[in-house]
Amino acid sequence: MxxxxxxxxxxxxxxxxxxxxxxxxxxxxxxxxxxxxxxxxxxxxxxxxxxxxxxxxxxxxxxxxxxxxxxxxxxxxxxxxxxxxxxxxxxxxxxxxxxxxxxxxxxxxxxxxxxxxxxxxxxxxxxxxxxxxxxxxxxxxxxxxxxxxxxxxxxxxxxxxxxxxxxxxxxxxxxxxxxxxxxxxxxxxxxxxxxxxxxxxxxxxxxxxxxxxxxxxxxxxxxxxxxxxxxxxxxxxxxxxxxxxxxxxxxxxxxxxxxxxxxTEGLPQVFARHARHAAATRAAVRGWGLEVLCADEREHSGSLTAVLMPEDRDADAVRKIILERFDMSLGTGLGRLGGRVFRIGHLGHFNDLTLAGTLAGVQMGLELAGVPVDPAGLTAALDVLR
The missing domain is CATH 3.40.640.10 (Type I PLP-dependent aspartate aminotransferase-like (Major domain))
Structure with a gap:
């Protein structure tokens, strides 16, 4: 253990x-x-x-x-x-x-x-x-x-x-x-x-x-x-x-x-916080050279981001590495998306540093899994947060 x-x-x-x-x-x-x-x-x-x-x-x-x-x-x-x-x-x-x-x-x-x-x-x-x-x-x-x-x-x-x-x-x-x-x-x-x-x-x-x-x-x-x-x-x-x-x-x-x-936080502020974290996450995904599953800019979720993996890569293998190496759980692909996507949750009790740590763990996991990604993805997310 x-x-x-x-x-x-x-x-x-x-x-x-x-x-x-x-x-x-x-x-x-x-x-x-x-x-x-x-x-x-x-x-x-x-x-x-x-x-x-x-x-x-x-x-x-x-x-x-x-x-x-x-x-x-x-x-x-x-x-x-x-x-x-x-x-x-x-x-x-x-x-x-x-x-x-x-x-x-x-x-x-x-x-x-x-x-x-x-x-x-x-x-x-x-x-x-x-x-x-x-x-x-x-x-x-x-x-x-x-x-x-x-x-x-x-x-x-x-x-x-x-x-x-x-x-x-x-x-x-x-x-x-x-x-x-x-x-x-x-x-x-x-x-x-x-x-x-x-x-x-x-x-x-x-x-x-x-x-x-x-x-x-x-x-x-x-x-x-x-x-x-x-x-x-x-x-x-x-x-x-x-x-x-x-x-x-x-x-x-x-x-x-x-x-x-x-x-106490105020619902408009809660919604803005979630939208901001979602934008930073999408910036990281695109910076890595990967694709966000949602195809319509008007419909991006503030709660989570589903990341579409290249055809020759298993999303669950990446999730397994991230869990074993960095003690972080990501969402699996469900139904027809099994093995095709992993999902990053960025909702609820959440802040900038938690998101930065999450995206750093994802980037390291992708690299360890041999997925060709641009390490500038994390920097792109941090730029949004700044």
Whole structure:
């Protein structure tokens, strides 16, 4: 067993590094989740979550992964056989499609190359052709964690409106919330799906749905089976400060601390920090002579960068060297990108020196793997940071 000194660099695009103050908050004694102290915590949390989602409406918290929050979005708004429009922007869009099909929904899935986000023009043309309004929901992954591509949700909303279509808009923000500008109310999103383990700087274990009035109306008649995921009992219990099940109490302590950190820094500053670190990372990649997977300058992710390797190189071999030599974890290629890309996470509790160390480790790992790179890549990133 190799002796490691220093701190492990966890540079996957989630779960992210959990701040010490969040860990300390989670270490507090568990309290009675039916008592007045917990009720006060719940009310404080729900109020603080609104600005992060960009909503004045309800936010439902589940003790779940983001996958559970996906299911909640679908089963609360749709019925068996309902038609859903989805887009193949990457691995997680595919998984959401598979879940929808498993629930008995009819998914019209638009093929994609995994290098571009959702095309608003395609949204408008597909919905304009649906004169019978058989499409009940449009499902979009805001930031595709497998590719580092961010779809333009505001433009998707405008496309739906231009088509004059009543479909609900469901958006996955698992790897964008708290890292990339997002506006649930302003962009007319009906259900926003999120998880705790990325921009919210927590361990995995909390799932979220931000819900519009239109989505709540749809939930009254939606016919897919639901029990644990049902919004109504949660929202009703939340009005009294409680949950209809045993909540993940200590994760909620951590959430309160993380939300305070985001509020103190200011969300515009948080988004600018992430965008700056993403720009520095792309400068390094291009300086090395490698290619960023995202092919549209308008869609670069502030959360992560996926690096496309030369055809004759195995991205996982590079990741293995970096882990063994420098104790740093990078994200693997998922689905069709297996062995073709590695992913650098630069989201959450993160600063300039952490990014500089990350990129230095990547550059050394590439060199040790025999990948021909220009060492000026790191300098290019540092120039952006300066």
């Amino acid at each position: 190799t002796l490691r000194t220093g701190r492990h660099f966890l540079q996957i695009p989630g779960p992210t590094n959990v701040p010490d103050r969040v860990l300390r908050a989670m270490a507090a004694p568990t309290i009675d989740h039916r008592g007045p102290e917990f009720a006060a915590l719940t009310r404080r949390l729900l109020k603080a979550l609104g600005p992060v989602f960009g909503t004045s409406g309800p936010v439902v918290i589940y003790p779940s992964s983001g996958t559970g929050a996906w299911e909640a979005a679908l089963v609360n708004t749709l019925g068996p056989g309902d038609r859903v429009l989805g887009f193949e922007t990457g691995h997680f869009a595919v998984l959401w499609r598979d879940m929808a099909r498993g629930l008995g929904l009819d998914v019209d899935f638009v093929p994609g190359d995994w290098r571009h986000g959702v095309d608003p023009a395609t949204v408008e043309s597909r919905l304009s052709a649906d004169t019978s309004h058989s499409v009940k929901a449009v499902c979009v992954v805001h930031n595709e964690t497998s590719t580092g591509v961010t779809s333009r949700v505001a433009d998707v909303r405008r496309a739906i409106d231009a088509a004059g279509h009543p479909a609900l808009l469901l958006v996955d923000t698992v790897s964008s919330l708290g890292s990339i500008d997002y506006r649930h109310d302003e962009w007319g999103v009906d259900v926003t799906v999120a998880g705790s383990q990325k921009g919210l700087m927590l361990p995995p274990g909390l799932g979220f749905n931000a819900v519009s009035a239109k989505a709540l109306q749809a939930a009254r008649t939606a016919a897919l089976p639901r029990s644990f995921w049902d919004w109504q009992p949660v929202i009703a219990a939340n009005e009294r400060g409680f949950f209809p099940y045993t909540p993940a109490t200590n994760l909620l302590y951590g959430l309160a601390e993380a939300l305070d950190m985001l509020r």
